Amino acid sequence: MKIISIANRKGGVGKTTTAINIATALSAIDKRVLVIDFDPQGNATTSLGIVKNKEQMSSYDVLVGRCDAQTAAIATDLPRFDIIPSAPDLAAAEIELVDVEKREYVLREALKTLKNSYDYVLIDCPPSLNMITINALVASDSVIVPLQCEFLALEGLADLMKNINAIKRNFNPALILQGIVLTMYSKQNNLSKMIEADVRKYFGCKVYDTVIPRSVRIAEAPSFGKPILVYDFKSTGAQAYIELAKEFLKREKEI
Numbered sequence: 509m510k511i512i513s514i515a516n517r518k519g520g521v522g523k524t525t526t527a528i529n530i531a532t533a534l535s536a537i538d539k540r541v542l543v544i545d546f547d548p549q550g551n552a553t554t555s556l557g558i559v560k561n562k563e564q565m566s567s568y569d570v571l572v573g574r575c576d577a578q579t580a581a582i583a584t585d586l587p588r589f590d591i592i593p594s595a596p597d598l599a600a601a602e603i604e605l606v607d608v609e610k611r612e613y614v615l616r617e618a619l620k621t622l623k624n625s626y627d628y629v630l631i632d633c634p635p636s637l638n639m640i641t642i643n644a645l646v647a648s649d650s651v652i653v654p655l656q657c658e659f660l661a662l663e664g665l666a667d668l669m670k671n672i673n674a675i676k677r678n679f680n681p682a683l684i685l686q687g688i689v690l691t692m693y694s695k696q697n698n699l700s701k702m703i704e705a706d707v708r709k710y711f712g713c714k715v716y717d718t719v720i721p722r723s724v725r726i727a728e729a730p731s732f733g734k735p736i737l738v739y740d741f742k743s744t745g746a747q748a749y750i751e752l753a754k755e756f757l758k759r760e761k762e763i
C-alpha cells in the first residue's frame with residue numbers, strides 16, 4: 509500500500525481533479541484505490557457525486573479518532589475505488605488537534621488500520637499548510653504537486669519544497685517528492701511555455717512529461733458528479749490523465 513498526498517498551498521491548481529482522475533485511471537487497471545478527501549471544502553466528495561448523510565463518517569471522524577479509516581471508507585460508483593468523504597467539521601480539527609500529543613502523527617496512526625486493503629491511497633489536501641496538510645504529509649510515502657503554469661508559480665513551488673523538506677526533517681524522513689504535474693496548460697500561451705521551461709530546468713526528471721491541458725470538459729465534469737475519465741473518455745483532458753497515470757506507474761517501477 510502506497511500513500512500519496514496531492515498537495516500545493518496554492519488554491520485552484522488542480523489538486524482535486526488530479527487526485528480523482530489518477531485514482532479513476534488506476535482503479536480502471538485493477539488497482540484498489542482509496543481517496544481521502546482531506547479538505548473541508550469537500551470538492552473530491554462532491555465531484556464524485558457523493559451526497560453525504562449525517563450517519564456517514566468522514567475524514568474528520570478519522571482524524572479525531574471517532575472512527576477507524578476502514579469503517580469511514582465508502583464505495584464510489586466505480587469498481588475498486590473507495591473514498592473517505594470530507595465534512596465541514598474538518599476545518600475545526602486544526603484547533604482540536606492543538607492539545608493532542610504528537611498531533612502531526614494522528615492520520616499516520618489512523619491509516620495503519622487500513623493495513624493492505626488498497627494498492628494506493630491518495631490524499632486530496634486543502635490549499636494551505638495547516639495541521640491538516642501536515643498530517644497528510646506525515647502520513648504519506650510521497651507527494652505529487654500539481655502546478656499551474658502562471659506568474660510566480662516557481663516562487664510558490666520553491667516555498668512548497670521548503671515546507672516539504674521541513675516535514676521530512678522533523679517528522680517523516682521517508683517522504684519523497686514523487687512528481688510535479690503541470691495543469692491547466694495552454695499551448696497558445698507563451699507564459700505557460702516559459703514557466704514550463706523554468707520548472708523543467710530546476711526540477712528536471714521530477715516533472716512529468718505529460719501535461720494536463722486547460723479543458724472545458726474537465727471543468728464541467730464535477731458538476732455531473734463524475735471524473736473526466738467517465739464523463740468524456742475521449743476528450744483530450746481525459747486522455748491526458750490516462751497518459752499521466754501510465755507515466756506515474758512507469759516511474760513507480762523505476763523508483
Ligand SMILES: Nc1ncnc2c1ncn2[C@@H]1O[C@H](COP(=O)(O)OP(=O)(O)OP(=O)(O)O)[C@@H](O)[C@H]1O
Pocket residue numbers: 518519520521522523524525526547549551633634635691692693720721722723724726727728730745
Ligand atoms: N485542466 C483543467 N482545465 C480546466 N479546468 C480545470 C482543469 N483542472 C481543474 N479545473 C477546474 O478548475 C477548478 C480548480 O480545480 P481543482 O478543484 O482540481 O483545484 P484544487 O487545487 O483542488 O482547488 P482547491 O485549492 O480549492 O482545493 C475546478 O473548477 C476544476 O473543475
Ligand SMILES: [Mg+2]
Pocket residue numbers: 523524525547551552632633634
Ligand atoms: Mg481541491
